[in-house]
Amino acid sequence: MDYFSAMDISATGLDLERTRLDLIALNIANATTTNSNPNNVYRPLNVIASPKAASFETQLDGQLKQLPYSGVEITSIDYSRSEPRKVLSPGHPHADKDGFVFSPDINLTVEMLDLISARRGYEANLKVISAAKTMNERALEIGK
């Protein structure tokens, strides 16, 4: 654990929030896409994250003093399991033989909430980084 560890941990948090933002952008951009086949409809994406275990080397190196985790890790980016929405619109070019058009089950309100949470999460990680930076800078002022 060196004096940069807080920064490194928060950097992984920033990576995660950036990825969440990218996925929200994708979901919102594709919210109004349509398809005549429910299997080919755009499916919303979700990011799955879990704590990132510290490497064996660092665990061995620091033994007990070491932190068990070294940040957060994106384990996978997965498709949402929600069923596509089915809308009756016989005049639509994408309508199937019964007149139904399929579109992804994306709730813009939920996406907006996720967007706010991703943004706030990013800001929170940035706060930690700037706190770590300030603490290191203040430590350098010892003896001045």
Place this chain on the structure above:
Amino acid sequence: MNSTQVDPISVKGQNNIESFEPWLVNKFDELNENITESDMLVRKLAMGETENLHQVMIAMEKSKLQFSLLTEVRNKLLEGYQEVMRMQI
């Protein structure tokens, strides 16, 4: 000061006390590497190959902090040297 805890520089190679010089050289090498890495990241950013802005900023911040730390060490060393040079003989 305890007699076994004399200045590490003067006992270089003796008493198994690690001397200060390799540490300093090592740290300067590390700093150099960090600065080179930041430089490379900024180049990548300019060429539009960067995935995340924050990685560039964090790398630069790290080099900056390490640079300030080593500057501080250098200042202390020089201070000590000047103190010795001012000594009346």
